[in-house]
Amino acid sequence: MSNLPIYVFSGPSGAGKSTVLQMLMEKFPNNFGFSVSHTTRKPRPGEKDGIDYHFTDRDTFLSEISEGKFLEYAEFAGNIYGTSRS
Structure with missing residues (x-):
């Protein structure tokens, strides 16, 4: 470390x-370095998964929250955003 x-x-x-x-x-x-956040929102034109955001569906995101995989998360405008522990 x-x-x-x-x-x-x-x-x-x-x-x-x-x-x-x-x-x-x-x-x-x-x-x-740059931390790539996770989100449930749909990618905007030109955005790439794993580079701009880690795009995922709401059910997966909520499951990963309950598993403690995020340092922080918040909901904004109907989408969830968060920073993973890994």
């Missing part, structure tokens, strides 16, 4: 979280 600190970039959509992280990953490629 690494002793490096964990940084969380949180903010509303369009605030620039991904832009800041992409800049940090370019400058420090061995120190920063």
Whole structure:
């Protein structure tokens, strides 16, 4: 296990979280990574499963919540979003 600190970039959509992280990953490629969230929403045009989000159905997501597979999750606009433990 690494002793490096964990940084969380949180903010509303369009605030620039991904832009800041992409800049940090370019400058420090061995120190920063990107967590891909899970969601029950349908992919938007151009989004790829496992890159933009891990897309899944609601029943699977709810089952994985009950199995403790998520660090955090929330429902927004009828869709569930979450960060897995793995």
